[in-house]
Every structure is written in C-alpha cells, then in structure tokens.
Amino acid sequence: EYQAMTMDMIARCALGQNISCIKDRSNEYYSRARANSSPTSMFFPIFKHLRRFSIFGKEDHVLIQNLSAIILERTKQRAAGNIRPLPDLIDLILAENEKRVENGEKPLHHDIIVSNAWALFFAGYETTSTAIAFASYLLAKHPEVQQTLYEEMTSAFEDSETIDYERAVKLPYLFSPRPFACRDVVTFTGRRCIKETVIAGKIRVPVGVSIVAPVHSVMWNEANYDRPSEFLPERYPSLT
Structure with a gap:
C-alpha cells in the first residue's frame, strides 16, 4: 500500500x-x-x-x-x-x-x-x-505514542479542515527527528576518500578507500542514547 x-x-x-x-x-x-x-x-x-x-x-x-x-x-x-x-x-x-x-x-x-x-x-x-x-x-x-500523536493532530486540525503542510510541519511530536529514518538509509552513508585523511590521530584513510558510517552502532550505543533499544520519541530535544 x-x-x-x-x-x-x-x-x-x-x-x-x-x-x-x-x-x-x-x-x-x-x-x-x-x-x-x-x-x-x-x-x-x-x-x-x-x-x-x-x-x-x-x-x-x-x-x-x-x-x-x-x-x-x-x-x-x-x-x-x-x-x-x-x-x-x-x-x-x-x-x-x-x-x-x-x-x-x-x-x-x-x-x-x-x-x-x-x-x-x-x-x-x-x-x-x-x-x-x-x-x-x-x-x-506503541499505542501510547500513537495516542499522543493522534491528540496532537486532532488539536491542530478540525475534522472538516484540510491538513496543510505549513501547519503540519510545525507540530513538534509529528516532525521530531526519528532514528528509524537513519536506519532506513544506513547503507547510503558510504563515501570514497578523495584525500588522505587521519581521524582522531589514529585512523588513516588512504585515497580511494570506501568507508561506511556504522549508523546502527552509533544509535544503539548507550553512551550516545539513554535506553537506545526503546522507541522513545520524547528523547529528542524538540519535544522537551
């Protein structure tokens, strides 16, 4: 669908x-x-x-x-x-x-x-x-998340109103950043080095080498996110 x-x-x-x-x-x-x-x-x-x-x-x-x-x-x-x-x-x-x-x-x-x-x-x-x-x-x-989103939408638009982009994009819960968007395109983060680069003084990347950012590792690392394996939209700054 x-x-x-x-x-x-x-x-x-x-x-x-x-x-x-x-x-x-x-x-x-x-x-x-x-x-x-x-x-x-x-x-x-x-x-x-x-x-x-x-x-x-x-x-x-x-x-x-x-x-x-x-x-x-x-x-x-x-x-x-x-x-x-x-x-x-x-x-x-x-x-x-x-x-x-x-x-x-x-x-x-x-x-x-x-x-x-x-x-x-x-x-x-x-x-x-x-x-x-x-x-x-x-x-x-996560029906509790769905309910929060539903309430935000219904408070912003009456039943007979057309849902327009200008107002919808300003809804903080609906348009807060979500990690699933990054997970969906995890394989699109690959880049080929065009100039020899040293990262953090330790990792040398020669010209011509392709690298891929480990999106899953970053987003599921407890050092970066509290309770990373849970779906918690409220964790994002735009909702606090």
Missing part, C-alpha cells in the same frame, strides 16, 4: 503524471519499480556490472525510456510556450536548463536530466515507502 501511495506522489510531484497505483496495481511504473527494487548489487558489487543483462536491467531500460519520452515531450511543450501553471520537478530542471542557455552556459545533456529524474524517482520510492511502513509498525507496537 505504501509503495503504491509513494509511487503516486513521486510521479505527480516529479513527473506531473497521475498514474494512480493505489487503484491500479497493474500500472507499469508500479509493477516495474517493484521488480526493480533489489538489494543484490549492494551485497554483491559485481552484480552492478551484470545488471543490464538481468531482468532488473530490462526493467531499468523500459522505465528509463518512459522517463526520456516524458522529458522530451515536456521540452517540446515548453519550446512551444506551453508552460504548466504548477511546475513539477522536470519543469524546474528544464527551466534551469533554459537559464543556462540564456546565460551562454552549456546546457545539461538530455541523459543527465533523465538520470536525475530516474534517481529521484526510485530513491524516493523505496526509501519513503520503507520509512512509512516502519513508522506504522512502531505506532502499532
């Missing part, structure tokens, strides 16, 4: 596409994205070189073609003066590209625009749906 919902939101905000995966699970974006989401290359790096020959590579190719066609069509529309009143991500990228041309700068290549759309599309799809699913699990396991 969350994957379908997230796909709908990203498609609307990033691509300007109303695809309604919530209602139609046979939608091409939804079905191909689910087939595409595999952590295999994360644990077996050699797979990234073989991916294009696999079923995942075939799914990638079709979706990239779709994104490319959308961007090409949008470029033609903008050239003809058809500017959307509510711009999405592609519109913003294309508008910036037009400014680059006006300023005599080299415009972004079509493939780069497609790559950015692709990255935002799938990075947001998988991580957001996973984070929301985990948040729902935690609320179900």
Whole structure:
C-alpha cells in the first residue's frame, strides 16, 4: 500500500503524471519499480556490472525510456510556450536548463536530466515507502505514542479542515527527528576518500578507500542514547 501511495506522489510531484497505483496495481511504473527494487548489487558489487543483462536491467531500460519520452515531450511543450501553471520537478530542471542557455552556459545533456529524474524517482520510492511502513509498525507496537500523536493532530486540525503542510510541519511530536529514518538509509552513508585523511590521530584513510558510517552502532550505543533499544520519541530535544 505504501509503495503504491509513494509511487503516486513521486510521479505527480516529479513527473506531473497521475498514474494512480493505489487503484491500479497493474500500472507499469508500479509493477516495474517493484521488480526493480533489489538489494543484490549492494551485497554483491559485481552484480552492478551484470545488471543490464538481468531482468532488473530490462526493467531499468523500459522505465528509463518512459522517463526520456516524458522529458522530451515536456521540452517540446515548453519550446512551444506551453508552460504548466504548477511546475513539477522536470519543469524546474528544464527551466534551469533554459537559464543556462540564456546565460551562454552549456546546457545539461538530455541523459543527465533523465538520470536525475530516474534517481529521484526510485530513491524516493523505496526509501519513503520503507520509512512509512516502519513508522506504522512502531505506532502499532506503541499505542501510547500513537495516542499522543493522534491528540496532537486532532488539536491542530478540525475534522472538516484540510491538513496543510505549513501547519503540519510545525507540530513538534509529528516532525521530531526519528532514528528509524537513519536506519532506513544506513547503507547510503558510504563515501570514497578523495584525500588522505587521519581521524582522531589514529585512523588513516588512504585515497580511494570506501568507508561506511556504522549508523546502527552509533544509535544503539548507550553512551550516545539513554535506553537506545526503546522507541522513545520524547528523547529528542524538540519535544522537551
């Protein structure tokens, strides 16, 4: 459910596409994205070189073609003066590209625009749906936390009111930082050293070496957090 919902939101905000995966699970974006989401290359790096020959590579190719066609069509529309009143991500990228041309700068290549759309599309799809699913699990396991959140929401919005972002983002309990967001993207903290570095005078990191921050170890360390294994939203400064 969350994957379908997230796909709908990203498609609307990033691509300007109303695809309604919530209602139609046979939608091409939804079905191909689910087939595409595999952590295999994360644990077996050699797979990234073989991916294009696999079923995942075939799914990638079709979706990239779709994104490319959308961007090409949008470029033609903008050239003809058809500017959307509510711009999405592609519109913003294309508008910036037009400014680059006006300023005599080299415009972004079509493939780069497609790559950015692709990255935002799938990075947001998988991580957001996973984070929301985990948040729902935690609320179900901790009804007292769920009740506190419910009371904050109902006190901020009447039953007939539309929940708008401007007010929702100011709710301290709803928008306090949560460790599960970091756990969800724990494998995205890897970086490759581009300049030899010495950490705390003890650890030498040569150029070319890749490192990953041990997010779980930091967050579950009692030296950093009191009762780290417990779900305690009140521990965060914004709630005190």
